Amino acid sequence: MSKTISKNIPATTKTNGVHKMVSTKRLEVLKTYKIYIGGKFPRTESGRYYIAEDNAGNNLANMCLSSRKDFREAVIAARSAFGDWSAKAANNRGQILYRIAEMLEGRRAQFKEELIKQNLSAAEAENEVNLSVDRLIYYAGWCDKFQQVFSSVNPVASSHFNFSTPEPTGVVSVIAPQNSSLLGLVSVIAPVIAGGNTCVVLASFAKPLCAVTFAEVLNSSDVPGGVVNILTGKVAELLPYFADHMDVNAIVYCENNVADKTLIKEKSALNLKRVVLYDKQNWDAQSPYFIMDNQEIKTTWHPIENIGGSKGSY
Amino acid sequence: MAEKILTLPDFTIPARIDKVGVEERADRFTKRSIKKETKVKGLMLALNMIDLTTLEGKDTEGKVRQMCYKAVHLLDSYPNLPTVAAVCVYPEMVRIAKKAVGDSGVKVASVATAFPSGQSSLKIKLEETRYAVDEGADEIDMVISRGKFLRGEYNYVFDEIAAVKEACGPARLKVILETGELITFDKIRKASDIAMYAGADFIKTSTGKIPAASSIPVTLVMLEAIRDYYYKTGIMIGMKPAGGISKSKVALHYLVMVNEILGEDWMNNKWFRFGASSLANDVLMQLMKEKTGVYQGKDYFTID
Numbered sequence: 001m002s003k004t005i006s007k008n009i010p011a012t013t014k015t016n017g018v019h020k021m022v023s024t025k026r027l028e029v030l031k032t033y034k035i036y037i038g039g040k041f042p043r044t045e046s047g048r049y050y051i052a053e054d055n056a057g058n059n060l061a062n063m064c065l066s067s068r069k070d071f072r073e074a075v076i077a078a079r080s081a082f083g084d085w086s087a088k089a090a091n092n093r094g095q096i097l098y099r100i101a102e103m104l105e106g107r108r109a110q111f112k113e114e115l116i117k118q119n120l121s122a123a124e125a126e127n128e129v130n131l132s133v134d135r136l137i138y139y140a141g142w143c144d145k146f147q148q149v150f151s152s153v154n155p156v157a158s159s160h161f162n163f164s165t166p167e168p169t170g171v172v173s174v175i176a177p178q179n180s181s182l183l184g185l186v187s188v189i190a191p192v193i194a195g196g197n198t199c200v201v202l203a204s205f206a207k208p209l210c211a212v213t214f215a216e217v218l219n220s221s222d223v224p225g226g227v228v229n230i231l232t233g234k235v236a237e238l239l240p241y242f243a244d245h246m247d248v249n250a251i252v253y254c255e256n257n258v259a260d261k262t263l264i265k266e267k268s269a270l271n272l273k274r275v276v277l278y279d280k281q282n283w284d285a286q287s288p289y290f291i292m293d294n295q296e297i298k299t300t301w302h303p304i305e306n307i308g309g310s311k312g313s314y
Numbered sequence: 315m316a317e318k319i320l321t322l323p324d325f326t327i328p329a330r331i332d333k334v335g336v337e338e339r340a341d342r343f344t345k346r347s348i349k350k351e352t353k354v355k356g357l358m359l360a361l362n363m364i365d366l367t368t369l370e371g372k373d374t375e376g377k378v379r380q381m382c383y384k385a386v387h388l389l390d391s392y393p394n395l396p397t398v399a400a401v402c403v404y405p406e407m408v409r410i411a412k413k414a415v416g417d418s419g420v421k422v423a424s425v426a427t428a429f430p431s432g433q434s435s436l437k438i439k440l441e442e443t444r445y446a447v448d449e450g451a452d453e454i455d456m457v458i459s460r461g462k463f464l465r466g467e468y469n470y471v472f473d474e475i476a477a478v479k480e481a482c483g484p485a486r487l488k489v490i491l492e493t494g495e496l497i498t499f500d501k502i503r504k505a506s507d508i509a510m511y512a513g514a515d516f517i518k519t520s521t522g523k524i525p526a527a528s529s530i531p532v533t534l535v536m537l538e539a540i541r542d543y544y545y546k547t548g549i550m551i552g553m554k555p556a557g558g559i560s561k562s563k564v565a566l567h568y569l570v571m572v573n574e575i576l577g578e579d580w581m582n583n584k585w586f587r588f589g590a591s592s593l594a595n596d597v598l599m600q601l602m603k604e605k606t607g608v609y610q611g612k613d614y615f616t617i618d
Contacts, residue, residue, distance in 0.1 A: 072609055079612075247611030270608060 033208070035064045035232060036215035038077030039225015044233075045069050052208055055119045063208050066233035068241045071173075071200060074229035075247055078171045078198040081226030086168045086196040094143035096222045097194060101136035103221040104186075107213070108133075111182060114209040118181050131284075132186040138286050139190040146195070146288040146295075154299070161302040166295035168196035169274055170249030173242040175235055177254040180283060181207035185214060187283040188252055191290035193227055197250070200229045202242065208232045235260070243267035250274035250294050254281075322511055325468040329507065331499035331535055340531040343571045344564075353566070354604050357597050360565040361388065362396035363583045365423055365554065366618075367591050368403060369430075369522065378407045382414030384616055389598050392605070398594060399583035400453060404429075405442060408449035423453035423488070427478060430492075430521035432457035436474055443481040454478070455488040457521060458505060460495045468508055475512035488516035488554055491536075494526030499535050506539035516552035522589065527557025530567060537575040550579065556589025562600040565593060591618055 033052075034041040046067035052060045064070075085093075104111070108129045115125035151165040172192050177184030181204055192199045203211030215230045231238070239260060243251055244267035253264055256279050268275045276293045348356055366385045368377060378401075385398045400421035403411050411422045424446035428434035443454055456478050462470045479487050489509040493502045509517050517536055519528035533555045540551045553572065559565060565588060572580050580586050595618060599610040 075609070241609065245609040245611070246614060247609065271611065271614070 031061065033061050033063050033212040033232070035066055035070060036212070036219070036228070036230040037070065037074045037226075038081075038229065039219060041215070041219075042070075044231075045073070050205075050233075052206070054117060060117055061209060063212075063232045066202075066231040066238065068238065070231055070233075071238055071241050071245070074200040074231060075171060075173075075245055077226035077229055078200050079247055081224055082168075082170060082198045085193070085198055085224060085227045088196070090144035090147065090196075093194065093196065094140045097136055097140035097143060097190065099221040100218060100223065101133050101140065103217045104129075104136065104214070105133050107217060110213060111210055114213060115181060118207045118209060128180075128183045132183050135183070135186050135286055136190055139194040139291070142288050142291060143194045146291050149288060150292055150295070150297075156301075159304055161304045162299065163302075164297050164299040166195070166292060167298050169294050169296050170197060171247060172197045172199040172250040172252060172294050173245065173248045174199050174201040174252040175239065175242060175254060176201050176203050176211070177278075177280070177283060178204045178206065178235070179280065180204065182210040182214065184254065184283045185211055187286070187290075188254060188278075189228055192252065192294050193223075195291045195295050197294050198227045198229075200231065200242070200248075202235060202238055203230055203232050205232070205234055239263060240267060243273070244270050246271045248273060250276060252276045252278070252294070254278045256280045323507060325472075325504060325508060329500050329503035331503050333499055336499060336531050336534055340529075340534045340571075343530060343534075343567045343574075346567065346570050348566050348570070350604070354601065356566045356569055357562055357601050357604075358396060359581065360562065360569060360588065361594065361597050361601075362399060363586055364398040364588045364590055364594050364597075365400045365402045365556075366398045366594060367401070367522070367556075367589055369425060373404060373407060375407070375410050378403055378410050379414045381618065382411050382420070384594075384618060385420045386415060386418040388594065389602075389615070392598070392601065395601075399587055402455060402589065405446040405449060405451070408446055408451045412450040421452040422450060423455055424449070424451035425455045425457075425521075426451075427456040429455070429457050429490075430523040432459050433461070436477060439474070440477060440481045443478050447481070447483055447485050451485055453486045453488060453516075454482050455490055455518060457490045457492060458509065460492055463496070463501075463505060463508075468504075471505075472508050472512045475509055475514060479513035486515040486552075487513065488518045488552070489514040490518045490521055490556075492521055492524070493519045493528070493532045493536075494524045499531070502532060502535050503539055506536045507543070510539065510543045510549075510551050514551060516554050516587070518554040518556055518587075518589065520555075520557040520589075522557035528555035528559060528589075530564075530571065533568065534571060534575065537572065541575055544576075550585060552585040552587065553580070554587040554589055559588055559590050560592040560596060562593070562597045565597065594618070 034043050044064040044066045048065035049062045050065045052063050054060055111129045112125045115128055147166055154162040156162040174188050176188055211230050218228050243264045251264055251268055251273050261277055265275055366381055368381050382401055385401045388395050397418055397420050400423045401411050402423040405424050405426055408422055408424045426443045426446045427439040446454055458471050475489055491505045496502050496505055506517050519532055537553055540553055572586050595615045598615055602610050
């Protein structure tokens with residue numbers, strides 16, 4: 001006697017000759033939110049997690065509670081990505097930022113859903129996603145233009161062609177705005193990478209969902225691994241390391257906490273980090289000056305015979 | 315001391331190494347967690363075991379002098395640091411290196427015998443070895459003839475090592491097996507045995523010139539060969555993994571392994587060395603991290 005196994009397993013089962021209905025309700029697959037380091041999505045090495053909640057106290061998701069070692073790994077990834085990213089043609093960086101906007105646009109439904117879970121109304125969520133996409137496009141456009149706006153040819157008394165141009169600072173550690181899940185995050189990341197820096201970002205502790213989904217957008221939009229690294233966790237725990245790591249060249253902080261700001265300034269003095277403090281704001285602002293916050297001006301003295309040809313000038 | 319006459323093993327019988335077992339055991343060495351004071355002590359020891367190496371066609375006298383300065387002054391802002399064990403250079407640079415390290419206690423090692431390929435006649439290899447020793451080399455790093463070895467000409471390989479050992483005179487001889495070209499553990503074990511019986515003072519994994527450099531399993535096989543040889547003859551042989559070891563954590567794993575396989579007698583730079591150039595900076599960065607509590611950046615350490 002041979003048994004045949006049907007490929008289509010019916011939703012009914014036969015027990016003691018009686019057909020019973022098997023529950024057709026499928027198990028919900030919950031998204032596992034991980035962190036983003038060097039183009040990969042590991043869990044925190046510490047194995048710790050916290051539960052993100054909405055205002056009503058409902059559990060939204062388990063989030064990685066990142067440790068200083070995750071930060072250390074992220075800085076290594078950011079440092080090794082810096083060379084290639086800063087050496088890319090500026091217009092190519094613009095194309096890549098534009099690509100991020102495209103991918104974000106394509107997943108707007110998911111972002112809206114997450115924003116609504118994190119206590120925004122449908123209209124507010126719609127608006128925040130729109131602004132975030134537009135912001136990326138805005139900075140994509142600036143990628144190959146801010147250098148021209150902020151460079152100068154300088155008059156000097158000797159026979160030199162003397163000019164100053166902005167150059168990326170290096171690895172930037174960013175404490176993202178804590179009151180905004182998506183727009184704040186995009187508003188601080190975009191100008192940093194538009195200027196050719198790489199970054200390690202600590203997402204909002206209370207509203208972390210969009211940060212991890214945004215990392216998935218980055219990962220599918222031609223951004224080389226390591227250019228943006230996103231961690232989730234506690235500001236108080238990680239801030240000292242964000243501020244004193246000797247291989248980090250600048251730090252961006254977006255809150256009003258005076259003690260935090262003092263700590264950042266003190267610890268950053270160790271390797272003369274550039275300290276960029278944005279007080280808590282609603283992030284409706286966009287400007288090339290945000291790019292310039294993480295640039296350093298380099299001046300070149302180029303020997304020449306006589307600038308301006310036969311007549312003296314400069 | 316009465317010379318003991320060694321009975322040579324039959325090299326035609328294949329050495330049989332349990333690959334799965336070796337890899338599993340090697341993997342376990344990487345699971346140890348060494349922290350705080352123990353880590354600092356381990357790192358200091360590792361630092362003191364490094365053969366700081368430059369073996370490039372583009373080496374200049376200036377580059378060699380700079381490296382020798384680094385060998386002696388690893389990080390002057392950190393008091394009481396040891397020096398590295400040795401600097402490793404081409405024969406042509408030995409005299410310069412010797413002068414540069416002075417009386418610091420840092421040894422000068424020279425590669426010889428048509429490094430890295432070993433494709434030359436025995437006569438020339440011996441000539442090169444004598445030249446390096448005459449120039450002042452304290453240690454000679456020779457390569458075995460892998461082509462001959464893989465063809466099964468074990469006697470040739472044995473005799474060649476023995477002849478180079480003779481040419482070394484007082485200099486200690488390190489024999490590079492280039493394990494990446496031998497491929498299997500069986501062959502690595504056999505080459506280790508041949509080198510030791512032929513008179514090597516050290517056996518060394520790699521030249522650093524091919525991508526497959528030293529690894530923990532390969533080193534484990536060689537350490538076991540050293541252990542077995544020691545049990546049989548009472549003669550200690552040194553071990554030098556080289557190439558591809560650039561992280562302090564990995565260096566500590568190696569130290570754990572040496573301690574477990576060979577014991578404390580081998581835990582010094584007379585019997586164990588790391589052939590590396592970028593490892594030193596990583597160890598220094600880790601030491602500074604332990605001292606200051608702050609993660610370090612490459613910008614604040616010498617370029618090498």
